Amino acid sequence: MELIILGATFFGFLVLGVPVAFAIGLSAICTILYEGLPVAVIFQQMMSGMNIFSFLAIPFFVFSGELMLHGGVADKIVQLAKNLVGHIRGGLGMSNVVACTLFGGVSGSPVADVSAMGAVMIPMMKKEGFDTDYAVNVTTHASLVGALMPTSHNMIIYALAAGGKVSIGALIAAGLLPALVLMICMLVAAYAVAVKRGYPAGKFPGWTEVVRSFAAALPGLLIVGIILTGILSGVFTATESAAVAVTYTIVLTFFIYRTMTWSNFLHAAAKAVKTTGVVLLLIGVSTMFQYLMGLYEVADFAGDLMSKVSTQPWMILLLINIILFLLGTFMDMAATILICTPIFLPIAMKAGMDPVQFGMLMLINCALGLNTPPVGTTQFVGCAIGGISVGAVMRTILPFYAALIAALMFVTYVPAFSLWLPRLLMGYKG
Numbered sequence: 001m002e003l004i005i006l007g008a009t010f011f012g013f014l015v016l017g018v019p020v021a022f023a024i025g026l027s028a029i030c031t032i033l034y035e036g037l038p039v040a041v042i043f044q045q046m047m048s049g050m051n052i053f054s055f056l057a058i059p060f061f062v063f064s065g066e067l068m069l070h071g072g073v074a075d076k077i078v079q080l081a082k083n084l085v086g087h088i089r090g091g092l093g094m095s096n097v098v099a100c101t102l103f104g105g106v107s108g109s110p111v112a113d114v115s116a117m118g119a120v121m122i123p124m125m126k127k128e129g130f131d132t133d134y135a136v137n138v139t140t141h142a143s144l145v146g147a148l149m150p151t152s153h154n155m156i157i158y159a160l161a162a163g164g165k166v167s168i169g170a171l172i173a174a175g176l177l178p179a180l181v182l183m184i185c186m187l188v189a190a191y192a193v194a195v196k197r198g199y200p201a202g203k204f205p206g207w208t209e210v211v212r213s214f215a216a217a218l219p220g221l222l223i224v225g226i227i228l229t230g231i232l233s234g235v236f237t238a239t240e241s242a243a244v245a246v247t248y249t250i251v252l253t254f255f256i257y258r259t260m261t262w263s264n265f266l267h268a269a270a271k272a273v274k275t276t277g278v279v280l281l282l283i284g285v286s287t288m289f290q291y292l293m294g295l296y297e298v299a300d301f302a303g304d305l306m307s308k309v310s311t312q313p314w315m316i317l318l319l320i321n322i323i324l325f326l327l328g329t330f331m332d333m334a335a336t337i338l339i340c341t342p343i344f345l346p347i348a349m350k351a352g353m354d355p356v357q358f359g360m361l362m363l364i365n366c367a368l369g370l371n372t373p374p375v376g377t378t379q380f381v382g383c384a385i386g387g388i389s390v391g392a393v394m395r396t397i398l399p400f401y402a403a404l405i406a407a408l409m410f411v412t413y414v415p416a417f418s419l420w421l422p423r424l425l426m427g428y429k430g
Contacts, residue, residue, distance in 0.1 A: 024282070060246050081098035090191060170356050174360055181411065182364070279334050354419060
């Protein structure tokens with residue numbers, strides 16, 4: 001009965017339009033009150049969930065991404081991407097994919113990525129004759145790569161939701177190949193649609209311009225290398241790397257590029273504070289939810305239910321993907337990670353999946369949810385920039401969904417995509 005109350009109140013609040021964080025917290029409170037537990041349990045669980053040293057990385061990574069967004073880094077990355085692949089058919093679409101991937105590496109946030117790249121690329125593509133729905137779909141889907149990059153704060157959230165089963169360093173190394181796979185799948189989709197619609201190819205500016213634009217964008221792109229090198233060499237921990245990222249970004253935007261203004265700096269700081277507050281609230285209330293799920297053995301119940309459907313590992317993993325996709329359509333990325341990881345990670349491990357590989361599966365599924373109504377944050381941002389309705393974009397979204405699902409299947413069923421680099425660089429034994 002307690003489990004029914006927990007689930008029914010949670011989904012009921014979501015249907016009523018209550019924000020996810022409050023829906024989680026209120027459903028946990030209703031269950032605790034029905035159970036007759038002391039109300040103090042609520043606050044104890046919230047504080048214990050937020051009072052973790054590793055969570056210091058979250059505000060720093062968020063702040064670093066906001067500084068990159070408001071510090072003029074995007075323009076240099078766009079120019080590099082345009083010079084590299086702009087001469088291919090549908091060149092601006094291909095440039096958009098590459099630019100979103102590169103900026104996702106320095107921002108670590110799909111929403112920041114689509115905000116920065118969309119503001120530059122979508123109007124540019126419309127001006128060059130590309131359809132608005134194509135420009136928006138390319139931008140919003142390619143921006144999801146940011147969830148897999150070393151600067152992604154969602155990796156920190158997953159590592160802690162996994163209950164110590166995986167290191168943050170291993171996750172950071174594991175995200176690089178899946179990000180590359182996702183970029184390639186998106187390039188294929190963007191090219192196929194461009195050919196079908198007869199979009200023109202651009203002109204190759206020459207290798208001199210490519211080298212010049214690469215030199216201009218390199219200081220911004222170095223943030224990924226600095227984080228990886230520092231963690232792998234032991235110079236600083238994964239948590240400290242976030243503070244290093246902020247320090248480097250401030251130096252870069254103020255003193256190297258000289259594109260940061262005091263007004264933009266304050267705006268970036270305010271946005272980072274707001275985002276951090278929302279994330280930590282989600283972490284606090286989700287800890288209550290996780291406590292109740294552990295108390296009522298939800299993971300064992302879900303595992304038994306899936307085993308009745310099929311005992312084949314590939315089918316179990318497919319079911320997990322479907323459930324995570326459906327949940328991601330109406331839940332925030334951080335909330336999905338915090339709630340679903342304790343349930344599905346044990347099931348995936350019994351099916352033979354490594355926790356690091358499951359982290360990549362989880363992040364791609366949650367990123368896919370960011371581009372799917374009714375919550376679809378990145379899609380709403382992209383549509384707002386392009387001045388087009390969500391319905392119009394959804395009518396031509398299938399090729400880009402197919403690219404994302406193809407990347408998800410590669411990561412789900414080919415462990416080497418997630419585990420090869422952690423084993424090579426860190427000696428990971430998983």
